[in-house]
Each structure stands twice: as structure tokens, then as C-alpha cells.
Amino acid sequence: MRWAAYAPVQRIVGVLLLFISLAFLPPLVFAVVNEDGAAMAFVISLVTVSLTGLGLYWPVRKAHHDLRISDGFLVVVACWAAVCLAGAIPFVLALDASLADAVFESTSGISTTGATVFSGLDVMPISILWYRQQLQWIGGLGIIILAVAILPMLRVGGMQVARAEATGPVKERRLTPRIAETAKALWAIYIGLTLVCAAAYWAAGMSLFDAFAHSFTTISTAGFSTHDASIGHFDSVLIEWLVTFFLFVSSLNFALHYLALRRGSAQVYLKDPELKLFAMLLLIVTVLVTFLLWQQHAYDSFWEALRYGVFQSMSYTTTTGFGTADVSLWPGTLPLLLILVSALGGCAGATTGGVKIIRVYLLTKQGMRELQRLVHPRAVVPLKLGRRTLDPEVANAVWGFVSLYILCIIVLTLIVSGIEDDLVTAVSVVFSAMNNLGPALGEASSNWGSLADSTKYLMSFAMLLGRLEIFTVLVLLTPSYWKH
Amino acid sequence: MRWAAYAPVQRIVGVLLLFISLAFLPPLVFAVVNEDGAAMAFVISLVTVSLTGLGLYWPVRKAHHDLRISDGFLVVVACWAAVCLAGAIPFVLALDASLADAVFESTSGISTTGATVFSGLDVMPISILWYRQQLQWIGGLGIIILAVAILPMLRVGGMQVARAEATGPVKERRLTPRIAETAKALWAIYIGLTLVCAAAYWAAGMSLFDAFAHSFTTISTAGFSTHDASIGHFDSVLIEWLVTFFLFVSSLNFALHYLALRRGSAQVYLKDPELKLFAMLLLIVTVLVTFLLWQQHAYDSFWEALRYGVFQSMSYTTTTGFGTADVSLWPGTLPLLLILVSALGGCAGATTGGVKIIRVYLLTKQGMRELQRLVHPRAVVPLKLGRRTLDPEVANAVWGFVSLYILCIIVLTLIVSGIEDDLVTAVSVVFSAMNNLGPALGEASSNWGSLADSTKYLMSFAMLLGRLEIFTVLVLLTPSYWKH
Ligand SMILES: [K+]
Ligand SMILES: [K+]
Numbered sequence: 001m002r003w004a005a006y007a008p009v010q011r012i013v014g015v016l017l018l019f020i021s022l023a024f025l026p027p028l029v030f031a032v033v034n035e036d037g038a039a040m041a042f043v044i045s046l047v048t049v050s051l052t053g054l055g056l057y058w059p060v061r062k063a064h065h066d067l068r069i070s071d072g073f074l075v076v077v078a079c080w081a082a083v084c085l086a087g088a089i090p091f092v093l094a095l096d097a098s099l100a101d102a103v104f105e106s107t108s109g110i111s112t113t114g115a116t117v118f119s120g121l122d123v124m125p126i127s128i129l130w131y132r133q134q135l136q137w138i139g140g141l142g143i144i145i146l147a148v149a150i151l152p153m154l155r156v157g158g159m160q161v162a163r164a165e166a167t168g169p170v171k172e173r174r175l176t177p178r179i180a181e182t183a184k185a186l187w188a189i190y191i192g193l194t195l196v197c198a199a200a201y202w203a204a205g206m207s208l209f210d211a212f213a214h215s216f217t218t219i220s221t222a223g224f225s226t227h228d229a230s231i232g233h234f235d236s237v238l239i240e241w242l243v244t245f246f247l248f249v250s251s252l253n254f255a256l257h258y259l260a261l262r263r264g265s266a267q268v269y270l271k272d273p274e275l276k277l278f279a280m281l282l283l284i285v286t287v288l289v290t291f292l293l294w295q296q297h298a299y300d301s302f303w304e305a306l307r308y309g310v311f312q313s314m315s316y317t318t319t320t321g322f323g324t325a326d327v328s329l330w331p332g333t334l335p336l337l338l339i340l341v342s343a344l345g346g347c348a349g350a351t352t353g354g355v356k357i358i359r360v361y362l363l364t365k366q367g368m369r370e371l372q373r374l375v376h377p378r379a380v381v382p383l384k385l386g387r388r389t390l391d392p393e394v395a396n397a398v399w400g401f402v403s404l405y406i407l408c409i410i411v412l413t414l415i416v417s418g419i420e421d422d423l424v425t426a427v428s429v430v431f432s433a434m435n436n437l438g439p440a441l442g443e444a445s446s447n448w449g450s451l452a453d454s455t456k457y458l459m460s461f462a463m464l465l466g467r468l469e470i471f472t473v474l475v476l477l478t479p480s481y482w483k484h
Numbered sequence: 485m486r487w488a489a490y491a492p493v494q495r496i497v498g499v500l501l502l503f504i505s506l507a508f509l510p511p512l513v514f515a516v517v518n519e520d521g522a523a524m525a526f527v528i529s530l531v532t533v534s535l536t537g538l539g540l541y542w543p544v545r546k547a548h549h550d551l552r553i554s555d556g557f558l559v560v561v562a563c564w565a566a567v568c569l570a571g572a573i574p575f576v577l578a579l580d581a582s583l584a585d586a587v588f589e590s591t592s593g594i595s596t597t598g599a600t601v602f603s604g605l606d607v608m609p610i611s612i613l614w615y616r617q618q619l620q621w622i623g624g625l626g627i628i629i630l631a632v633a634i635l636p637m638l639r640v641g642g643m644q645v646a647r648a649e650a651t652g653p654v655k656e657r658r659l660t661p662r663i664a665e666t667a668k669a670l671w672a673i674y675i676g677l678t679l680v681c682a683a684a685y686w687a688a689g690m691s692l693f694d695a696f697a698h699s700f701t702t703i704s705t706a707g708f709s710t711h712d713a714s715i716g717h718f719d720s721v722l723i724e725w726l727v728t729f730f731l732f733v734s735s736l737n738f739a740l741h742y743l744a745l746r747r748g749s750a751q752v753y754l755k756d757p758e759l760k761l762f763a764m765l766l767l768i769v770t771v772l773v774t775f776l777l778w779q780q781h782a783y784d785s786f787w788e789a790l791r792y793g794v795f796q797s798m799s800y801t802t803t804t805g806f807g808t809a810d811v812s813l814w815p816g817t818l819p820l821l822l823i824l825v826s827a828l829g830g831c832a833g834a835t836t837g838g839v840k841i842i843r844v845y846l847l848t849k850q851g852m853r854e855l856q857r858l859v860h861p862r863a864v865v866p867l868k869l870g871r872r873t874l875d876p877e878v879a880n881a882v883w884g885f886v887s888l889y890i891l892c893i894i895v896l897t898l899i900v901s902g903i904e905d906d907l908v909t910a911v912s913v914v915f916s917a918m919n920n921l922g923p924a925l926g927e928a929s930s931n932w933g934s935l936a937d938s939t940k941y942l943m944s945f946a947m948l949l950g951r952l953e954i955f956t957v958l959v960l961l962t963p964s965y966w967k968h
Contacts, residue, residue: 070859155858276599292902330906336910340894350717363887370884374639374959375554393878399883400854405846406890410824418776418817423925426820475858 007063008213011070013078014057020083021050024131029126030355038125043092049086060367072154073475076146080464082108087135100453107460109135111467112351113144114321114438115221115429117449117456118460121228126209129226133216137194140351144190148349149182155397156471159255159348183379189257194219197246204238213286218246221351223321223438230323237307240324244314245480251278251318251346252274273386274347278357285341286313289334296331312338318346320436335441339428342437352435352464355405362390362398383399404470409434412462419452429455433462491547493555496745497562498541504567505534508574508615515611522609525577533570550729553923557959560630564948567626568594571619578612585938591644591944593619595951596627596835598707598805598922599913601940605712610693613710620723624859628674628738632833633666638792639881640955643739650750673741678703681730688722693798702730705835707805707922721791724808726941728798733800733831735762743927752771757870758831762841765958769825770797771857780815801825804968805922812929819925826921837920837950839889846882847872887899893918913939917946 031039067075069417091097097105101117108115109132121129131208151157168296198215202208213226227233231243249257252275259268267276290309292298308325315322316338328335345354363382369381382389408428417426425442429451432440443450448459465473475481509529515523537925551559571590581589581948586599586839592599593616635641657697682699686692697710711717711908715727731742743752751758774793776782783789792809792838799806800822829838846867853865865875902911911933916924927934932943949957959965 035508069861071876073858132912134955155861201842333898336901336907337898363883363892366880367884367887367891370881371888371955372964373881373961374557375962375965377553377639396850397854399847400851403851404855407848407851414817414824416823417820423820427911455950471855475855478855478859479854480859 005067006062007060008057008067009075010062011063012075013058013082014053017053017082017086018057018164018379019053020086020138021053021135023301026125026134027131030130031125032125036125036385037130038090038094038127038295041090042127042131044093045086047088047220048089052086054477063125069154069171070481071369073481076150076154076468076473077464077476078141080468083138084460090131094125098453100456101449102152104448104456104460105132106135107220107463108438109224110139110142111436111463112136112217112220112222113433113457113463113467114217114441115432115435115448116224117447117451119228119447119449121226124178128211130209132214132224133226136220136222136224137216138221139185141190143220143351144186144349144451145183145467148186148255153470153471157348157469159253182259186254189254189261190219193246193257194426195250197242200242200246201239204242205236206234206239209423210234214243215233215246218243218320218322219250219265219319219351221247221250221320221353223315225322231311232324239313240307240320242313247314247318247320247322251350251352253347253349255376256347257318258291259422265353266302268288274358277361278344278347281344281357281437282313285317285337285344286310289313292332292334292337293330296334305318312411313341316437316439317341317344319435319437323439326446327439328441339437339441342432342435345435347373350360353434355435357401358385359401361396363384363402366395366399400468404474405434408462408465408470408474413455416455419455419458426449430462433459434466436466438461488547490549490558491544493559494540494560495544496549496559497566498537498539498544498953500563501533501537501566501570501929502541503537504570504622505530505537507618508533509718510618511574511611511615514614515609518610520609520611522574522611524579525610526615528577529570529573532573536570536805538892551819553638554965556634557965560634561948561953561960562636564594564626565951567622568944574612574916575657575869576614576673577774578609582937584940587941588932588944590619590874591947593708593924594623594624594626595920595947596620596704596706596837597917597920597947597951598701599916599924599932599934599943600708600929601931603712603868603933613691613696617700617710620704622707622710624706625671625674627704627835628670628833629667629790631835632670632737632739635953635956638956641832641953643737649764656789669742671739673745674703676728677733677741681726684726685723689720690718693795694718698727698829699730702806703726703734704729704805705734705804705830705837706801707799709806716808718740726793727806728795729801731798731804731806732766735834735836737831737833739833740831758842761845762775762828762831765828765841766797767802769801769828770794773797773821776816777814778819779820782815782818796822797825800923801828802830803921807923810930811831811923812925823915823921823923823925826919829919833935837918839919841888843871843882843885844880845869847886850879850883870945873882885954887923888958892946892949892954892958896942900939900942903939903942909935913943914946917943918950920947920950 016305025041027048028039028042031042034209065314084107085103087110088102091102091105092099104117114136140343147157147159152159153314165288198211201214202211208213217224225231231240248324256272256275258269260266286309289312290306293305293309294302311324312327319342327338343355344360345356346352348356348358369383372381373379384390413427416430417423421424422442425444428441429444429448432438439445508526508725512523512530515526518729546860568591569587571594572586575586575589576583581889596921598620628902631641636643641759678699681702682695685695690698701708705945708714717726740752740756740759744750752766753945760868771794773796777789777793795808796811803826811822827839828844830836832840832842849867853867857863867879868874881917897911900914902909904910906926909928912925913928913932916922
């Protein structure tokens with residue numbers, strides 16, 4: 001009878017699949033209108049996923065809604081895994097992709113990682129191109145709700161740290177207390193940003209299709225493109241600056257956008273310590289990258305170096321992975337530097353991946369604090385964020401996160417280095433997947449297609465691990481969770 | 485007049501150089517007896533270093549001994565840097581080595597890292613061979629005193645964590661309160677172990693010269709050899725097991741050896757939680773390495789795999805770097821695995837490098853603790869070591885150490901990857917130097933000679949950084965230290 005305890009979880013996954021099957025409709029329309037041959041694939045996907053959803057929902061439709069907080073972990077992981085699997089179906093049917101490729105591409109989309117195993121995007125059925133972009137956009141929607149509304153309830157994630165900062169404004173930051181209302185507000189902002197971004201891209205010269213397709217993957221800081229050359233395809237400085245701007249906006253805490261809108265004032269942005277940190281780090285990375293590009297004569301002029309430096313710094317720091325240049329071919333330390341800055345990963349409560357600015361900041365500050373304590377042993381130097389002292393338990397959660405992050409990266413890298421011959425490839429794909437970045441180095445510098453199937457499955461797992469802030473997935477692997 | 489404040493520091497460095505210049509006498513004897521042509525080099529070194537020492541000492545010989553605790557950082561760093569520079573002189577004079585090579589080799593010796601830039605050891609002047617081994621042995625002497633007696637006074641290092649564990653036995657662990665007495669006791673153990681080890685090697689078939697030469701670099705877990713093929717030169721299973729045994733003994737906390745001797749009982753070993761952890765991790769690493777060697781058919785039989793697996797697991801986990809095989813050519817994940825385990829680095833209060841078992845354990849436990857707290861939010865799970873709860877401030881010091889360790893590795897790797905073309909080389913030399921391991925991958929797999937001069941200087945810095953537990957060096961770079 002213990003299975004009955006999980007009936008509410010099954011019910012939620014069933015309903016979600018029923019809803020998500022509707023996502024096959026827009027690409028189906030594209031396929032029919034353009035007669036690109038993928039229509040049947042989307043019809044079968046729609047039927048399969050909706051029937052599966054119904055099959056999960058129907059037997060437990062009367063299950064009581066007595067979910068405990070701790071069931072939330074299972075719900076979150078089961079939902080994300082189910083959507084990643086469902087999303088893989090059209091790739092198998094329309095592109096004859098292997099299961100490993102299809103699952104990887106779908107997970108890469110939904111997790112907003114944006115690493116691809118497919119090449120020849122410019123000649124792919126237009127409905128599939130649209131579908132890939134849409135996967136990322138839906139993934140972004142999911143993350144916003146997850147990061148701002150659900151994970152804090154489970155006491156996981158960067159928002160907990162960001163919120164713990166302020167005892168005053170904290171109540172306001174909690175947004176509306178009920179998930180449904182919060183979701184509506186955040187989704188409105190997310191959709192609004194997408195429309196504004198698409199309009200700007202269109203005005204700047206993209207086709208309406210490309211404008212929406214890239215707006216989808218900009219607001220979700222995801223990185224899929226409809227062209228093999230990514231943003232470089234358009235070769236337009238104007239478009240690059242627009243992408244840079246909208247990436248910055250999208251990697252801020254969406255709770256800030258909500259507050260700014262509600263108050264009708266940009267003051268909240270100026271007062272946010274996390275935003276300040278993020279802007280400062282972005283500036284440092286951009287100046288460093290531009291300087292190195294210029295000093296190493298990677299481009300003909302300083303202005304060229306600035307153009308590519310600004311764009312790629314933003315693209316990597318926000319864990320997006322859009323390209324205007326093949327960064328893996330840049331000279332000296334630049335490829336490594338850009339892969340590493342992806343760990344910074346924007347603000348909590350955004351669609352970005354990585355460790356998150358706030359955690360990197362606290363970790364660095366802890367190091368400096370201990371140095372200080374050596375000079376002034378008797379001085380009490382509290383760990384602060386903005387003006388407020390950090391709750392020690394929140395700090396503990398950060399050290400715990402960093403510990404598991406390092407542990408996961410080490411274990412995954414060891415396994416992958418046993419599968420892939422090239423060590424640079426092995427290390428960089430794990431790092432890129434865990435940070436939901438997308439680009440990597442070595443054999444996976446532009447495309448992950450040549451990796452082994454087992455690597456693709458493992459990296460699909462890693463992408464979810466990173467996306468769900470590690471804790472959410474790992475807690476399901478502890479025996480005490482299931483005894484609970 | 486502010487310089488006067490540093491007169492006692494200058495005095496100590498001067499006296500140390502006077503003493504250390506005596507270290508040129510034994511190799512001088514070897515050079516004269518064997519007429520290997522290096523005698524003049526050691527004479528000049530002796531005169532230069534002793535005169536420099538005298539020059540530093542004489543003007544401040546009457547400086548009052550009013551050293552503050554915080555001056556300790558400067559004393560430690562100045563002493564180590566001075567000895568590393570002094571130790572470089574014979575390499576320049578006898579081998580016509582470049583300054584970068586000489587400084588690197590000397591620092592690698594003194595820090596017990598054991599990476600070498602010289603090849604053709606088997607045809608090198610015998611006095612120089614002896615001198616290299618002796619550098620490491622002296623470095624080991626220095627580390628024991630540093631780790632057990634001096635760094636805890638400065639509130640730095642793994643011993644602080646290991647000691648904080650027990651409020652009961654802590655008093656006993658403090659050993660004798662005065663440094664001089666402690667030093668004598670520890671040195672007696674260190675010298676005794678060296679003699680026993682040399683006798684064992686000799687009995688097992690090494691020449692008397694080789695027996696002492698390798699005993700010097702076993703007890704200091706340092707890794708220099710008198711042969712290019714390292715321990716593999718002897719091709720003797722008996723010798724390999726002896727090395728394994730003495731490496732294990734040398735990577736235990738020397739304070740434990742002291743207590744065991746004083747009480748005449750091995751009970752202290754069995755009760756030590758750090759030792760248990762270390763033994764368990766060693767077992768896991770050994771089983772894993774042996775299994776992978778056997779499963780990947782790297783050797784003809786299981787017994788061969790066991791032989792090489794046991795030896796190299798011990799050699800890397802204790803950050804020694806002795807070789808019986810070229811680990812960088814081992815299949816699959818093995819080279820990366822062995823490089824990574826060097827971060828475990830034996831027990832606090834030993835000559836090993838790395839992060840130290842105790843810190844790795846606490847970091848892992850913190851991750852698990854936070855996972856537990858997600859399942860049981862109301863449960864108070866204190867961070868424990870053995871049976872005692874850890875002082876939060878000691879835990880904070882560990883997170884601070886880990887933070888600075890990661891930060892240093894990232895910054896150094898970024899710089900080196902801008903100098904060296906191969907990314908695997910860049911990452912592995914930094915990791916190896918910071919952990920005082922010795923072997924690396926890529927171009928530096930057996931010999932670091934082909935690296936750029938700037939890399940060699942940087943890695944000399946990294947070796948000292950790792951050796952002096954990071955804090956000791958970095959605190960000198962904070963402005964508040966000098967304002968103090
Ligand atoms: K991405
Ligand atoms: K070593």
C-alpha cells in the first residue's frame with residue numbers, strides 16, 4: 001500500500017504531460033503549413049504523450065492532494081524527467097535520431113543548456129527548428145517558477161540566499177504567497193519580455209521566424225539557434241548589442257522585475273546587492289576578455305575585439321552560449337576563461353545556470369574573512385550580504401552546495417574521462433553540462449554529436465542535476481528520503 | 485624607522501641561512517671523495533650562503549626578540565623563500581642550469597613536491613644526486629615543525645582542525661608547549677624513521693647510497709629519486725612493499741607517533757579518527773585503481789595489476805609521486821583519478837601536501853549534512869569529527885581554506901594556460917604543484933623541463949603556496965597585515 005503515498009505525485013506528472021502535449025501543436029502547424037515532412041512526427045508525439053499523461057492521471061484522479069513539502073523533491077524531479085523524455089520523441093520520429101541523441105537534445109533544450117548533437121541546422125525541417133527553440137522557452141518558464149516559487153519552499157537554491165539577505169524587504173520579496181498567483185505574475189513578465197525582445201530583433205532585421213526563435217532562447221538564456229553559425233549568422237552589430245542587452249535583463253532575478261513593475265519604479269534594481277555584484281563581475285570579465293583579444297591580436301582592430309569581447313563575455317557569463325565566434329579557437333587562456341566564468345551564472349531567480357553569483361561571492365568572502373581573522377584574531381567579522389548579516393544556516397547551505405557541486409563534477413569527470421579519450425573534452429563537457437552552459441572544448445567545441453552514447457546519457461543527467469540545483473536530485477538518492 | 489620592526493625577522497632569516505649553509509657539507513664530501521667535479525660548486529654555495537646569512541644577522545644581532553604572533557607569517561614565508569633561493573645555487577654552478585630551472589628544482593625539493601626539470605639522473609654527479617635528496621629531507625624536517633608546532637600557533641593548517649576535534653585529549657596533543665622541545669622530539673622521530681627505513685631498503689637490496697637517498701625522500705613523502713626510472717629502477721616487489729609501508733607511516737600525524745612513543749603503546753593509532761579515514765580512503769583508492777588496471781587489461785595478470793595498483797595508489801594519495809610505472813600512459817580515467825586523489829593528501833601533521841583528509845572529509849560531510857536537513861528540516865545535525873562536535877569557527881576556517889584553494893587553482897591555471905599551449909599540461913601542473921605532488925600530465929608527465937621559464941617561476945610560487953597552507957602566504961598580500 002506504500003505506493004498509494006505517491007499517487008498525488010503520479011497525478012501531477014500525468015496532468016503535466018497532458019498539458020505539455022499541447023506544446024506539439026505549434027510545431028505541427030509549422031510542419032503542415034510548410035509541408036516539411038515532420039507533421040506525422042508531431043501528431044504521433046502529441047497522441048503518445050497525451051495518452052501517457054491520461055494513463056498516469058486517470059487511475060489516481062481521485063488521489064487526495066496531501067502532498068508534504070518533502071514530496072516536492074520527487075514531484076520536481078519526476079516532472080522534469082518526464083518532460084525531457086516526452087520532448088525527445090519528435091527527434092526520433094522526424095530526424096531518425098538515436099535514443100541517446102534524442103534524449104540529449106531534449107534535455108539540453110528543456111534544461112536551457114543549449115548543447116546540440118545535430119548539425120546542418122540551416123537545412124533542417126523548419127518545424128523541428130521551431131520545436132527546439134520552443135523546448136528551451138518552455139524550460140525557461142519552468143525554471144523561473146522553480147527558482148522563485150518552488151525551490152525556496154523546499155529550502156533549496158540561490159533565491160534562499162538572496163532572500164535571506166534582507167530582513168526588511170524580505171516580505172515584499174516573497175511575492176504573492178500562493179504558487180499559482182506567483183506563477184501567473186512571473187509568466188506574464190517572461191512572456192512580455194519575449195514579445196519585446198522578438199519585436200526588437202525583428203526591427204533590427206531578423207525574419208519574424210528568426211526573431212521569435214531567438215527571442216525564445218534569449219529570454220531563457222538557453223542558446224539554441226536556428227543557424228549553425230548561431231548569432232554570428234546575422235553578422236549585425238545592432239543585433240549583437242540587442243542580444244547582449246536582453247541577455248542581461250534575462251539573467252536578473254525575475255522577482256526584481258516583478259517588484260519594479262508593481263511599484264512602477266526602477267529603484268529596486270539600483271538597490272539590489274546581487275545585481276551590483278553581477279554588473280561588476282560582468283564588467284571585469286568583459287574588460288579582461290576584450291583586453292586579451294586585443295593584446296593577442298585575435299582581431300584586426302580594437303573595435304573588433306570589443307565587439308566580440310562584449311558579446312561572448314555576456315553569452316558565457318549568463319550561461320547562454322550564443323556564438324558570434326568560435327571561442328574554442330581563441331588564443332591563450334581565453335577558451336578556459338570563458339568556460340570558467342559560466343560558473344558565475346547570473347542572479348538567483350533567473351533562467352541562468354552555474355553556481356550563481358551570490359554563492360561565488362559568499363565563498364570568496366569567506367576566504368577573505370578567514371585571512372582577515374588571521375591578522376585580527378579577536379575581531380568578529382560577520383559574513384554579510386549588502387547591509388545584513390547572513391544567517392549561519394544559509395551560509396552552511398552554501399558550503400554544502402559547493403561541496404556537492406565539486407563532488408558531482410569530480411565523479412562525473414572521472415567517469416566521462418574513462419569513456420572519452422580526450423581529457424579536455426571530458427572535463428569541459430561535464431563543466432558545461434553542470435552549469436547549463438552549452439559550448440565546451442575539444443571534440444565538443446561546436447557540437448556534441450561525436451560523443452559516446454553513454455556520455456550523452458550521463459550529460460543529460462548532469463544537465464538536470466545542474467538545473468535542479470543539485471540538492472533536489474541528490475536528496476532522492478539518500479535512503480532517509482524514502483524512509484521518511 | 486618602521487624597518488626596525490622587522491629586524492627580528494631579518495635576524496631569524498640570517499641565523500637560518502648560517503645553519504642551512506652547513507647542508508652543503510655532506511654533498512661537498514661526496515663531490516671530493518668521488519671527484520665528480522661538483523666540489524667547487526658546493527664550496528662557493530657554502531661561502532655565499534653563510535656570508536649572506538652573516539650579512540643579514542650581524543647588523544641586527546642585538547635586535548630584541550619581541551616577535552608578535554602575527555610576525556610569524558612573515559618569518560615563515562621569508563625563511564622558506566630564502567632557503568629555496570639558497571638551495572638553487574649549486575644547480576646553477578654545477579649543472580650550468582638556468583636560474584628558472586635552479587629555483588624550480590630547489591623549491592620543488594624543499595617543498596617536497598619532487599617535480600624535476602632535470603633528466604639523465606643516472607649519469608649526474610653523485611654529489612648533486614645526494615644534494616637533491618637531502619633538500620627534500622630538510623624540507624620534510626621543516627614541514628613537520630611547521631605543521632605540528634608553528635602553524636597551529638598562527639591558527640593555520642590542518643592540525644588546528646585535527647586538534648579541535650577532541651576537547652579531552654587536546655591537552656596531550658599539544659605536545660610540549662615550547663617549540664624547541666617539540667622540535668627536538670619530532671626531529672628525533674623523523675631521524676629515527678629515516679634510519680629504520682634506510683636500513684630496510686639496504687637489507688632489501690639497495691646500495692647504501694640508494695638506501696639513504698630514497699629513505700630521505702620516503703619519510704618526507706617527497707618523491708625525488710636518484711634514477712630516471714624512480715623506484716621502478718629496482719624492479720623489486722619487496723622494495724615496493726617497503727616503500728608502500730614507510731610512505732603510510734610517514735603520512736600519519738607525527739604528533740601521533742610522538743604520543744605512541746611516549747606512552748609505549750600503539751593504542752593512539754587505533755583511536756585516531758583521522759587515521760581511520762585515511763586508511764579507509766586509501767583502501768578505496770587502491771581497490772578502485774587495481775580493479776580498473778585489471779579490467780582494462782593494462783597488465784598481464786591480476787597480480788601485476790595489484791602490484792602496480794597498490795604502489796601507485798599509495799604514492800599518489802600521500803602526494804609522494806614515486807613511480808614504478810608511467811601513470812600518464814595508463815588507460816581510461818586512471819591518470820586523472822590518481823592526480824585527483826593527491827588532493828586527499830594524507831593526515832595533518834605529516835609531510836604530505838594536498839587539501840588534507842580531514843578537510844576533504846568535513847567538506848563532504850557538510851554536503852551530506854545539508855542533504856539530510858532537506859529531509860529532516862527540524863533536525864539539528866551538528867558537524868562532528870569522531871565523537872566531538874566541531875567548533876563552528878574551525879569549520880569556517882575549513883570553508884575559507886577550500887575557497888582560497890579553489891581560487892588560487894583557478895587564477896594560476898588561467899595564467900599558465902595563457903603561457904603553455906596544452907590545456908591538460910596547464911591544469912595538471914598547477915594541481916600537482918599546489919598539492920606538492922610532483923607528477924603531472926601532458927608535456928609535464930615525466931619531466932617539467934620543457935615548460936616556459938615563467939611557468940617554472942609561477943609553479944615555484946604555487947609549490948610554496950601549497951606547502952605553507954595558502955593562508956600563510958596570502959595573508960602577506962593583504963594590506964591590513966602591513967598596517968597591523
Ligand atoms: K545555455
Ligand atoms: K611529492
